Amino acid sequence: MSAPSAYRVLARKYRPETFVDLVGQDAMVRTLKNAFEADRIAQAFIMTGIRGTGKTTTARIIAKGMNCIGPDGNGGPTTEPCGVCEHCVAIMEGRHVDVMEMDAASNTGVGNIREIIDSVHYRAASARYKVYIIDEVHMLSTGAFNALLKTLEEPPEHVKFIFATTEIRKVPVTVLSRCQRFDLRRIEPEVMIALLKKIAASEDAQVADDALALITRAAEGSARDATSLLDQAISHGAGETTAQEVRAMLGLADRGRVLDLFDMILRGDAAGALNELSSQYSDGADPMAVLRDLAEITHWVSVVKITPDAAEDPTVSPEERSRGLTMAETLPMRVLTRLWQMLLKALDEVANAPNAMMAAEMAVIRLTHVADLPSPEELVRKLGNATPPPAAQPLAPQNGSASTHATASHHVQSGGSSGATMTATAPAIDQALARFPSFEHVVELIRINRDVKLLVEVETTLRLSAYQPGRIEFAPTDAAPRDLAQRLGTRLQLWTGNRWAVSIVGTSDAKTIAEIRDSKENALKSEAESHPLMQAVMTTFPGAKILSIRTPEDIAAAAVSEALPEVEDEWDPFEDG
Secondary structure, three states, rough: OOOOOOOOOOHHHOOOOOOOOOOOOOOHHHHHHHHOOOOOOOOEEEEEOOOOOHHHHHHHHHHHHHHOOOEEEOOOOOOOOOOOOHHHHHHHHHOOOEEEEEOOOOOOOOHHHHHHHHOOOOOOOOOOOEEEEEEHHHOOOHHHHHHHHHHHHOOOOEEEEEEOOOOOOOOOOOOOOOOOOOOOOOOOOHHHHHHHHHHHHHHEEEEOOOHHHHHHHHHHHHHHHHHHHHHHHHHOOOEEHHHHHHHHHEEEEEOOHHHHHHHHHHHHHHHHHHHHHHHHHHHHOOOOHHHHHHHHHHEEEEHHHHHHHHHHOOOHHHHHHHHHHHHHHHHHHHHHHHHHHHHHHHHHHHHHOOOOHHHHHHHHHHHHHHHOOOOOHHHHHHHHHHOOOOOOOOOOOOHOOOOOOOOOOOEEEEEOOOOOOOOOOOOOHHHHHOOOOOHHHHHHHHOOOHHHHHHHHHHHHHHEEEEEEEEEEEEEEOOOOHHHHHHHHHHHHHHOOOOOEEEEEEEEEEEEOHHHHHHHHHHHHHHHHHHHHHHHHHHOOOOOOOOOOOOOOHHHHHHHHOOOOOOOOOOOOOOOO
8 A cells, every 4th residue: 555645835836847837027037038049048147036936946947947858858958948857857856966956054154165166177967057056145154255256257167056045235246246137026916816826726725815815915925925825724714715714814803894993093082993902802813913904004095195006906805995095085194104103113012012912002092192183284273263362461560660671782771769871971981991881891801701600690690880991880699709899800900901990889779681681581472472373372282381582683693693604706717817
């Protein structure tokens, strides 16, 4: 009694045998066919692409095509190997003595490459060409790549190299320049669904179209992933495989229910969104998969909003397509982009959280609470249309005193009973002191000489009582240092070369320079706070404060200071001398 044949997984059973069977790589197949027909077969090929797109399979097909002798034993190199001659059979079974496959992930050193270099000088034992297939070639060490360069550039006529890699950027340029490169593309959804239908029919398996669409979406363009998932789905379905069974197998949520969750989030329905998430979790959906689906829907709706043709995706059902188009028409792009950014952050949180479901629930709560936030344009419009609160009544002046505004432009308010401003009017002012007609000039002199400590003390603790060039009378505040008058007189004498009389008086009602400056800023803030638009802002955002104010004069002054200096006579190198 013969032993039953071992089961072969679908990914190996339906592995392409010829270029005709290789799906989704039409450009590469056309180039190779033309090269074989013109007898322009390169000495080295490198295949790159994501997992499962046919890199190693293509390498074996090329090796078969170069060594195929046809059913009659008289054939030459071809892109349509017969599959029945001794070379074709041995190569596809991985046992041909002249076609050596090496995994660079486990053979990374110079010693492994030296074995290849030593063997290339011997002709093929039975085949037309000796072929070396190195998989995951980017894993080779730098020394191994360098050892291979000379042989790769000028190999014997009977030797061919075929490399495969998923990380083309890690392969040295010196190696790439010696190879003919082919980039294997992700397999398009339409092509993938057709391939899966063909395999399912060959296996006499009943698989629903929407189930095939789910498998195609999960495979992300990889034929090997798709056939492996199909193999699992057929076993899971036990006769007839539905989308619900595939969804349960992959731990996915129902796409329609994810769209319902998406709607609830955008409506700000936190309670409904949490209930839906909990229900999907109870039905076996992975919280990470749910958030990933939400992110995928956000991206898809955003793309459909820009290019409506993107809705014609074969992996999307007609009902999903209709709902997606409606969302794209009604949702502003700012809402979608904000949702996308928050979902990306949520995916990281769920991946690193000790409890994925708790993290997903917190993410959904955040998403629902920001869903109905107004845009900046809407906020300004609402503030402009809002009715400002009644303006506050100004306080009546106490003790009959009048309201005054103090300024500090070349004069300082005096503390005398008349409240007059003291300026330099003495007729006999020493010529050396004429440069300081006001106290502000004295302050500027301190600033120029960079005595920061004295400058701060003069601005914050000195109440000017009287001033004339060479003579200063002031009342100190409680925070003034005791030696302020002495140090101020000494510094002024040092800087001007003239003696200054600096004396202290008992009291003064004058303000310090800092108080004058602050009162001006406070006046601007009070004026701003009385503006109807600002009152509307304060009402909308309780606790908001005005931190700084820039007047038109401040903006103009800043523009002047930042402007480039004007060049009157700029040299022109092309002007005749």
